[in-house]
Amino acid sequence: MDISRSGARSSRFSTCVQAAEDYGLTRHQAQDIVDHHVTIIREVWADAADTAQLTTVERSALFGRQILNPYAFTE
Numbered sequence: 001m002d003i004s005r006s007g008a009r010s011s012r013f014s015t016c017v018q019a020a021e022d023y024g025l026t027r028h029q030a031q032d033i034v035d036h037h038v039t040i041i042r043e044v045w046a047d048a049a050d051t052a053q054l055t056t057v058e059r060s061a062l063f064g065r066q067i068l069n070p071y072a073f074t075e
Contacts (some may be wrong), residue, residue, distance in 0.1 A: 011071065012072055012075075013034045013072055020054060041068060055068070
């Protein structure tokens, strides 16, 4: 799925921030939103995994791979 009007598609936070104006945001506002969401995900991950009754193996398989994959943080 295209993230920006120019057709950017990479699943990286920097792509979202660069497309901020397409969504009526400044880059600073977009970066604040990204930072806030990343913080919340990190803060509630353990509770969410507990609620979902994930095993240690399942938690490891998801976090850092599907949830907050390092690629999402690359420029």
